[in-house]
Amino acid sequence: MSQQASPLLYVRATLYYIGFYLVTIVYSSMCLLIAPFLPFRARFKLITGINFFYIFWLRLCCGVKVKVEGAEKLPKDGGYVVVSNHSSEWETLYFQTLVRPQSCVLKQELLKIPFFGWALGLLKPIALDRSKRRGALKQLLQQGKERLAEKIPVLIFPQGTRVPVGKTGKFNKGGAMLAASAGVPIIPIVHDAGIYWPGKSYVKYPGTVTVKVGPVVDTHERSVDDVHEDSAGWLLEEMKKMNVA
Numbered sequence: 001m002s003q004q005a006s007p008l009l010y011v012r013a014t015l016y017y018i019g020f021y022l023v024t025i026v027y028s029s030m031c032l033l034i035a036p037f038l039p040f041r042a043r044f045k046l047i048t049g050i051n052f053f054y055i056f057w058l059r060l061c062c063g064v065k066v067k068v069e070g071a072e073k074l075p076k077d078g079g080y081v082v083v084s085n086h087s088s089e090w091e092t093l094y095f096q097t098l099v100r101p102q103s104c105v106l107k108q109e110l111l112k113i114p115f116f117g118w119a120l121g122l123l124k125p126i127a128l129d130r131s132k133r134r135g136a137l138k139q140l141l142q143q144g145k146e147r148l149a150e151k152i153p154v155l156i157f158p159q160g161t162r163v164p165v166g167k168t169g170k171f172n173k174g175g176a177m178l179a180a181s182a183g184v185p186i187i188p189i190v191h192d193a194g195i196y197w198p199g200k201s202y203v204k205y206p207g208t209v210t211v212k213v214g215p216v217v218d219t220h221e222r223s224v225d226d227v228h229e230d231s232a233g234w235l236l237e238e239m240k241k242m243n244v245a
Contacts (some may be wrong), residue, residue: 005203009062013203016061020106029116035122044101047119051096058090063206064196066094070213074099074174074187079148080216081179081186083231085239087159087165087194090205090209095155098211104155105140105174124152130160132235137174144178154178158232162199165192165244168236176228180219188214188231190238212238 027050035043058064082099084091098103101123108127111117121127126143128136144154155173163169179186191211197204209221217230 003205005205009203009205011125012062012102015196015202016058017079019057020054022067023050025115027053027163028119031117031119031122035119040124040150044123045092047123048096048100051093054093055097058197058204062204064090066211067208068211068213071098073145073213073216075153075185075216077151079151079182079184080097080153081144081175081182082153082155082189083158083171083186083235084173084189085191085235085244086159086162087191087244088162088197088199090197091157091191093219094209094211095189098189099153099155102153102155103144105144105157105202122171126154136184137177141178141181148182148184160193164199165194168239168245169213171232171235173224173228176219176224176231179217180222180224180227183219185219186217186231186238188217188235188237188238190214190242192242192244194244210242214238 031047038046055066076179082095082102084095092104093168096104103124103126105126105128108129111121111125111127113147124147126140126147128139130136155176157170158173158175159169160172160173175186189211191209195205196207196209214231214234217227236245
C-alpha cells in the first residue's frame, strides 16, 4: 500500500526524530544509572515510562493517534503469551504501554543499539540469535517458561520480522508452543500500524492506528496445532478485515 509523502510530512517526521533521539539519550542514560538497582517490575515501569512520551510525541508531531478495542480482555496479573502481527516499529513502542510488565521476544542485534538497546536489555527480553533456528526455539521455550513462572507476560511477533501491509508472511508456532507447554493462555492482538508508520519508513502518515485485543485462547489439554490455529487464524481474519493482509 503506497502513499504520497508531502514535504510537510518529512518535516514533521524530522521533528519527531529529533525529539525521539534527544529524549532517548537523556532518559536512557538516567535509567542505566538507576534501573539496575531496582526490582524488575519497578525497573520496567521506570524504563518504559519513555514509551508514553514516544506515543504522545508521535501524535503531536505526525498526527498518529491510537484507538484500542478490547483492552479489558487482558488479564490483570499472571503469566500469558501475547502474539501479534508485525508491520512497523510502532507496535514495539506502543505494546510496552499496553501489556505491563512484559518480556518481549526480539532479535539479539537490538540490544547493541546505544542507549535504547542498552536500556532494553534490562527488561528481561528473550533475545534470539535468528541464525541459530533450532537453538532459538529451545531458548524461547526455556526462557519463556522462566518469565511466565515469574508471572511476566511474554510478547511474541510470530511472523518473525516486519511484514509490509498487503502481505501476510508466515506465522510460526513458537507462541503457541510456549503457551501450551507452560499451560498459560495466549492472547492475539491485531493492529494496522503499518498503514501509518510503514516498516523502515522515515515518513509517518496522519491517522488513527486501530489496536484490537482478541479472545483469550485456552491452552489446557489442547494441542499446539489447535492453539496456533485459533490464535493465528484470528489474527489473519482480522488483518483481512483491516485491509492489512
